[in-house]
């Protein structure tokens with residue numbers, strides 16, 4: 202299959218391109234599109250054959266459910282059994298934005314979208330291209346637009362690399378804004394559980410629903426699905442680490458080493474011994490933008506070890522640390 206790539210304006214998307222993409226979706230084809238978090242791979246959420254193509258193109262396990270993307274709160278009504286009052290309050294505050302709400306599904310949502318589950322995840326993205334595409338084509342089932350086991354794509358190039366020839370089209374609106382995926386929150390049973398930390402921090406959810414968000418060391422159910430695997434072993438640096446010894450040890454074994462740092466002063470003494478230094482922002486929100494690109498680049502450079510300076514586990518730092526940890530697990 203030939204994958205058509207359209208350049209599209211991120212702020213004021215060209216109507217002709219949106220119309221062509223919507224037409225493809227209506228014909229049951231797959232179109233990759235930008236959201237404020239990462240690129241998504243969209244199919245008509247109510248067309249089971251189209252949704253099935255997503256699992257084939259990505260090589261995704263059929264038991265891993267997809268998020269339905271909407272362009273208005275009204276569209277949610279047909280997708281779920283009922284909208285709990287608390288969910289409504291969260292939508293009012295955080296939509297459009299990086300918050301996915303898992304609610305009881307309506308029977309109209311095809312089984313394949315929910316991977317057989319009785320619940321469905323819904324979110325309204327905050328990106329003009331995504332919103333205008335959904336306005337034309339209707340709700341889109343969309344996972345991140347990477348091959349399963351690869352980092353989420355934050356540029357159209359990443360999508361092309363993973364899915365060229367496997368999908369109908371890519372809407373290229375430049376790099377995405379956040380770079381880390383949406384927060385997935387279950388709002389069926391109290392206390393509501395964060396299934397995946399993401400763009401909206403737990404602290405902000407708690408402001409809207411005080412005492413209703415589960416706290417503590419939860420195992421995130423979404424963790425049961427395989428994550429991206431980098432070629433490099435990822436090591437999170439700890440404050441009292443003897444980094445010099447760590448680097449020497451790996452050097453002796455002939456390993457190629459990279460480091461991702463925001464506190465340049467604290468680590469500059471070992472930069473000369475690094476094959477690659479990635480300087481990132483001190484603000485986790487900003488650092489998140491570069492995260493998946495760095496993982497891809499580390500693989501392209503054939504690094505064997507990638508050292509990460511940690512972020513504080515609060516606000517969006519928690520989501521970034523979650524992704525670093527997932528990448529570091531073998």
Ligand code: TXA
Nearest residue numbers: 238240241266267268303320321322344345382383423
């Ligand atoms: O930011 C995002 O969420 C991006 C953009 C494209 O919107 N999408 C995304 O989709 O990251 P995906 O499929 O790569 O990750 C969705 C996660 C998966 O871990 C999935 O298991 C979980 O959300 N999920 C989806 N529907 C669910 C449901 N009904 N119950 C529990 N978990 C669900």
Ligand code: MG
Nearest residue numbers: 344345346353
């Ligand atoms: Mg994904």
